[in-house]
Amino acid sequence: MSSGWCWSRCYRSRPGGDVRPWCRDGRALGVWSGAGASGLALGSLLGGLLTGAWGWQAVFYVNVPLAAIAIAGAYLLIPADGPRARGRRFDLPGAVLATAGVSLLAFALIQGPESGWASPSILSSVVLAVVLLAAFVSVEKRSGDALMPLRLFGNRSLSSAIAVILVFGVTFNALPYFLTVYFQTVLGYGAVATGLAFLVPALLIAFGTQLGGRLAGRIGMRLTLLIGTIGGAAGTALVAVGVSADGSYANVLPGIVIMGVSQGLTWTGMWIASATGVAGREQGVASGLASTALQVGSALGLAVLVAASGLGEATGTALATGLRTAVFIAAVGMLLGTAVALTFARKRIAQPALV
Structure with missing residues (x-):
């Protein structure tokens, strides 16, 4: 789930900044969220099974047949583009x-x-x-015919959403790395056990994305993002408290529960925000900007947190301490997302029907 395409297709701005569902029954939104969340859950489990059976290389090889199936399916199932506007250049x-x-x-x-x-x-x-x-x-x-029309940054919702997405990449998206190191190196889990450990947060994220769609319709995008980022910071801090050299999965589970649901809420809210107030013909550009922000934030977050935690060649207690430091820093970083969320207007969006 790395693109806001479905959000941009299912929501269009109305006069006054309000957003109403474009898809009549929200099925496209439900399919997109459900497919992404299901892939996250299945990937956590199957990734562990593949690694345990054939080594870490298997998780890359399996992408080849899956990509081939996706390409064939795109030609067979996705309607061809309509006539293109004349006079435009790439x-x-x-x-x-x-x-x-x-x-x-x-x-x-x-x-x-x-x-x-x-x-x-x-x-x-x-x-x-x-x-x-x-x-x-x-x-x-x-x-x-700009690839990235700079005027789009005049849209406060889009520019603020990009800031939230950057924070999301720096914090939420970097955490799986540190949890993987904790599960495998500190707790001694194998590949399959680590996959099973990630199945819990994956399912909670899936629940959070669906809950986020409902909350955004009832209490508004701004408050949904605030709940998601504050909850994410609290849950991540609890995970950090549970990380120790002699710890267990049960020690970090309460934080994982709160963090997982909050991550789903934030995910939903930030993609809705990135589509708000953007003209239909520029939704693809806005989604591309948001997706790029996510990738850059993810790379930046991992680099900064690894450097700040001083992991290096640490082992035992020193490794657990470094991991705890990295997770605490991520929790503090999530509060920046809360500050950005406060800049959004107090507007309620219509509740989408979810499947």
């Missing part, structure tokens, strides 16, 4: 500059903790990424 310079800049930035963030932030390769990558992204912004300002 923004090739913008696409090249954005792809190169974001790729270099992601490389620096991911490789930085291992190579050292002051190493020539990391410093040069960061500098070149900044230059390329600055050039991208310059090109977009002058382009008649």
Whole structure:
């Protein structure tokens, strides 16, 4: 579940900033949320089984036949695009500059903790990424058919949603790494047991996404995001308290329950926010911006939390202490999402019908 496409298709802005369901019965929304949550739950379990049977390489090989099935299904099931608008051009310079800049930035963030932030390769990558992204912004300002129309950032809901999504990537999306290290290295779980351990939060996230859709319709997007981010911070802090060298799964389970449901609530609210007030013809662009923010935030969060926790070659008590530090920092970071959520207008959206 890495795109807000269904939210952008199922919600359109009305005069005054209110948002009403575009899909009559919300079935598309229910299918999208359910499919993503089911994939998360099944992936946690099957990933452990594949790793236990054939090694970690299996989780990459299995993507090949699955991707082939998806490609074939897209041609067979998805209707062809309608007539394209004449006179429009593909923004090739913008696409090249954005792809190169974001790729270099992601490389620096991911490789930085291992190579050292002051190493020539990391410093040069960061500098070149900044230059390329600055050039991208310059090109977009002058382009008649911009890949990323800068005027979209004038939409407060979209710009605030992107900030929330960045925080989500930095915090929520980074936590599975630290939990994996805790389960396998500290608690001594095997691949299958780790997959089963992740099945619980995956199911709770699935529940949270469905609950988030209902809450957004009843109490509004703003309050839904506030509940999700505050609950996420509280649950993550509880997980950190339960992490110890002689701990157990039961010690972190209460925090996982709260954190999982809250993550689902936040997920739902932030994608609704990213689609609010955006014209129908630009929903794809807005969704792309939001998805890019999620990926960049995820890379940034993992790099920062690994560096801040000082894991390195730590073992035993030192490793557990480093993991606890990383999780606590993530909990504090989630409160930034709460601060951003307060910037959203106090508007209620119509409750979507969920399946």
